[in-house]
Amino acid sequence: MTDERRGGRVNHTIQRELGTCIEELSDPRLSPMTSVTGVEVDRDLSMAKVYISVLGTDQERDDTLEALRSAATRLRMEISQRIVIRRMPRLSFFVDSTMQTGADMDQIIDRVMSEDSRRFADRDGS
Secondary structure, rough: OEEEEEHHHHHHHHHHHHHHHHHHHHOOOOOOOOEEEEEEEOOOOEEEEEEEEEEHHHHHHHHOOOHHHHHHHHHEEEEEEEEOOOOEEEEEEEEEOHHHHHHHHHHHHHHHHHHHHHHHHHHHHH
C-alpha cells in the first residue's frame, strides 16, 4: 500500500472517530453545530491538524475551539482506544471557514439577485 493511501485512510479514520468523540463531550462551550471537516496527519504520525467547522457567531466559534483545545489530550486517548494505530498523533485544532464562507457567498448572491430583480422591475415599470 502506498504511503499516500495509508495516510488518507488514517486521516479519514481519525476524522470519523473524532467526530463521534466530540459529540460525546459535555462541555457547554461546544457549539452543537460543530463538525470535523478534515484531518491531516504528519507522515511520522506525530501531529494531526484537525479542521473544524462551527456554524454560528464568532464567539461560538472561539468558545468551541477553546473547548476542543482543552480536551485535546482526552480526545487523543479516547481515539487511541477506538482504533489500532502505531502511534496516536497529538491533535491541533483549526477553524475551517469554508462552510461559513459558502454561506456568506450565498447571502451575497441572494442580495445581488434581489437587487437586480428590483432594478429590472423598476425599469420595466417606467
